Amino acid sequence: MTTETAPSPTSSDSPPPHGEPRVVDVLVVGGGSASETAGPRAAAAGLSVAVVEGSLVGGECPFWACVPSKAMLLAAHGHRRSGSDDHDAAWAWALRRRTDATAGRDDSGKADGLRAAGVELVRGWASVERDDAGGGLARVRRGGGSPDDPGELVDVLRWRTLVLATGSAPAAPPVDGLDDVATWTSDEALSSDHRPASLLVLGGGAVGCELAQVYASFGVRTTLVETAPRLLASENPSVGDAVAQALTGTGVDVRTGVTASRARADGDGVVLELDDGSEVTGERVLLASGRRPRLECVQTLGFDTTGAGALAVDDRYRVLADGRPLDDVYAVGDVNGRAPYTHGANYQARVVADALVGRPREGDETGMPRAVYVDPPVLATGLSADGAREAGHDVVVATQASSDTGRAHVERYDGPGTVELVVDAASGVLLGASVVGPEADSWGGELVLAVRGRLDVELLAEVVHPFPAWGELLLPAAEDARDQVRARRGDEQPGGGAEQPAHTA
Numbered sequence: 001m002t003t004e005t006a007p008s009p010t011s012s013d014s015p016p017p018h019g020e021p022r023v024v025d026v027l028v029v030g031g032g033s034a035s036e037t038a039g040p041r042a043a044a045a046g047l048s049v050a051v052v053e054g055s056l057v058g059g060e061c062p063f064w065a066c067v068p069s070k071a072m073l074l075a076a077h078g079h080r081r082s083g084s085d086d087h088d089a090a091w092a093w094a095l096r097r098r099t100d101a102t103a104g105r106d107d108s109g110k111a112d113g114l115r116a117a118g119v120e121l122v123r124g125w126a127s128v129e130r131d132d133a134g135g136g137l138a139r140v141r142r143g144g145g146s147p148d149d150p151g152e153l154v155d156v157l158r159w160r161t162l163v164l165a166t167g168s169a170p171a172a173p174p175v176d177g178l179d180d181v182a183t184w185t186s187d188e189a190l191s192s193d194h195r196p197a198s199l200l201v202l203g204g205g206a207v208g209c210e211l212a213q214v215y216a217s218f219g220v221r222t223t224l225v226e227t228a229p230r231l232l233a234s235e236n237p238s239v240g241d242a243v244a245q246a247l248t249g250t251g252v253d254v255r256t257g258v259t260a261s262r263a264r265a266d267g268d269g270v271v272l273e274l275d276d277g278s279e280v281t282g283e284r285v286l287l288a289s290g291r292r293p294r295l296e297c298v299q300t301l302g303f304d305t306t307g308a309g310a311l312a313v314d315d316r317y318r319v320l321a322d323g324r325p326l327d328d329v330y331a332v333g334d335v336n337g338r339a340p341y342t343h344g345a346n347y348q349a350r351v352v353a354d355a356l357v358g359r360p361r362e363g364d365e366t367g368m369p370r371a372v373y374v375d376p377p378v379l380a381t382g383l384s385a386d387g388a389r390e391a392g393h394d395v396v397v398a399t400q401a402s403s404d405t406g407r408a409h410v411e412r413y414d415g416p417g418t419v420e421l422v423v424d425a426a427s428g429v430l431l432g433a434s435v436v437g438p439e440a441d442s443w444g445g446e447l448v449l450a451v452r453g454r455l456d457v458e459l460l461a462e463v464v465h466p467f468p469a470w471g472e473l474l475l476p477a478a479e480d481a482r483d484q485v486r487a488r489r490g491d492e493q494p495g496g497g498a499e500q501p502a503h504t505a
């Protein structure tokens, strides 16, 4: 959890409480990505808007998460490609890049941005009350380090509409002994200047894969432990296989299909006991085993939560209470757990901002992209093949190796990677796609549009890409998927005959 104290308030921040609470049309609790999108849009429409933030304005992404991790990853990829073994110099350069990218954790530019957009910024930790008839109060405390330890009351606001954008915090898995050994959360791993001699990464999701590659690139002996049979386990299996190959190539000892069951200190280091009877050792453990939504500020309000502990919302991101949506309370970003990415938070905030200014609509997260910035990067969108089957689709799946195109020949790329398309066999609509390969986070964006637009694979197979762009990889996969769909329907193949598909799921 981020526990840094908020910067000292300036004179333009909120005054201490006196008399009746100030009334605002919209109160946003949490000054992260979601607030930076929703707040200014609502203010631009003439609503009075206040954002309460207990730590840094901008939230996790610019200071502890996306931005520092991407700065470190880019430095790591450059260092590996240089072939240099001067890890000390490369690490020092990576730290400088990280400091530059995070503006030295100075949020004044972001705070000024909110104020310039007509949004009042209130620094402190909010706790919220709600009246039965709608609307309510927020009490703001300052001086403490977190919502659990909020400090002294400094302000009280009355809100008409509440937008909860309180994000998420790292969650430690239930492993015996973990409290007694040296651990890092991702926040700490991306704050520390220390480069450990060895690192045990617990979890093979996006955080674990990205940070394992960072540390291994700078000569840290790195072991990654993941319970699921594959890395990035909710994606198509080809994704996890390619990323495992990439991490192994960077020197990471990848252990999948095993769970850490116990941790113990051993001298200056840590031993993790795995449930297959083996043990792995390292200087410290990096907890990359998931995050929990931050609900402290609404703990007593009885809002519905999901099985994963997030605030339950409807498709307009209205919070549910007893299964019914509340018209005056929204939740966006990590706190609702639906699309836990910065672009997910921003999208949901745009939908809610429209509702605040009188244009209510449902969000449509079809095709929400999921990128992981390892080398080579991953971009996935829409449903995985298993996800599509669970949703009741009969699917065809087409795959293509990333090394099998003109661009790969020119770049002499023979590393890991695939394109995988998941298509509804009955309608031919593209349901999902995953790509792993050089620059896949950019050229794979075309598939985000295709899934979002519910494109027919007949059209996808007609799209022309310039030679020799990486995008040419999409053509053989699209033609394969198209031919499989035609064969299922019993249509004629181009060139005659209903041929057997090459890769029928």
Ligand SMILES: Cc1cc2nc3c(=O)[nH]c(=O)nc-3n(C[C@H](O)[C@H](O)[C@H](O)COP(=O)(O)OP(=O)(O)OC[C@H]3O[C@@H](n4cnc5c(N)ncnc54)[C@H](O)[C@@H]3O)c2cc1C
Binding pocket: 029, 030, 031, 032, 033, 034, 035, 052, 053, 054, 055, 056, 057, 058, 059, 060, 061, 064, 065, 066, 067, 069, 070, 124, 125, 126, 127, 147, 165, 166, 167, 168, 186, 207, 294, 296, 297, 332, 333, 334, 335, 339, 340, 341, 342, 343, 344, 345
């Ligand atoms: C290591 C790492 C790397 C990541 N990389 C990427 C990436 O490359 N791309 C991507 O899209 N996503 C990435 N993510 C996910 C991304 O950071 C989150 O999805 C995003 O920050 C969510 O934004 P948010 O506005 O919902 O919450 P946050 O950014 O967490 O903001 C919530 C804010 O609310 C404040 N707050 C909480 N409770 C209170 C309260 N009671 N009173 C006042 N303030 C409160 C917090 O201090 C915080 O500043 C990464 C995450 C991690 C951990």
Ligand SMILES: NC(=O)c1ccc[n+]([C@@H]2O[C@H](COP(=O)([O-])OP(=O)(O)OC[C@H]3O[C@@H](n4cnc5c(N)ncnc54)[C@H](O)[C@@H]3O)[C@@H](O)[C@H]2O)c1
Binding pocket: 173, 174, 175, 202, 203, 204, 205, 206, 207, 208, 210, 225, 226, 227, 228, 232, 233, 258, 259, 260, 261, 287, 288, 289, 290, 291, 340, 341, 370, 371, 372, 373
């Ligand atoms: N590039 C990006 O967009 C990006 C980058 C980093 C993080 N994020 C977001 O941050 C959030 C957190 O990511 P994360 O990777 O921490 O969580 P995650 O839930 O995606 O992955 C955690 C992994 O840890 C494993 N695990 C849990 N307990 C374990 C144990 N005892 N032993 C072994 N393995 C165990 C789980 O099986 C799971 O695969 C996600 O929402 C993610 O989308 C996004």
